[in-house]
Amino acid sequence: MCLDRIMFMFAGGMVLLSVALTVFVSPLFMWLTVFVGANLMQSSITGFCPAAIVFKKLGAKEGKAF
Numbered sequence: 001m002c003l004d005r006i007m008f009m010f011a012g013g014m015v016l017l018s019v020a021l022t023v024f025v026s027p028l029f030m031w032l033t034v035f036v037g038a039n040l041m042q043s044s045i046t047g048f049c050p051a052a053i054v055f056k057k058l059g060a061k062e063g064k065a066f
Contacts, residue, residue: 004063006055011040 014036021029043049056062 001060002063003052003055003060004065006060007049007052007063007065010051010055011036 015033018029018032018036022033039049039051043052
C-alpha cells in the first residue's frame with residue numbers, strides 16, 4: 001500500500017474515531033476533529049505532513065501526493 005492510501009486511511013480513521021469519542025465520551029473531543037481537518041488543509045497547501053514523515057520512516061512506499 002502506498003503512502004497516499006495510508007494517509008487517507010489514517011486521516012479518515014482519526015475523523016471517525018474523534019466523532020465517536022465526541023458522541024460517547026465528551027464533546028471536547030470535537031477539537032480532535034478540528035485538528036485533523038486543519039492538518040489536512042495545511043498539508044494540502046504546503047505539502048508538509050508530519051504523519052507522512054512517520055509512515056515513510058516505517059517503510060511505506062512513496063506516493064504521488066507526499
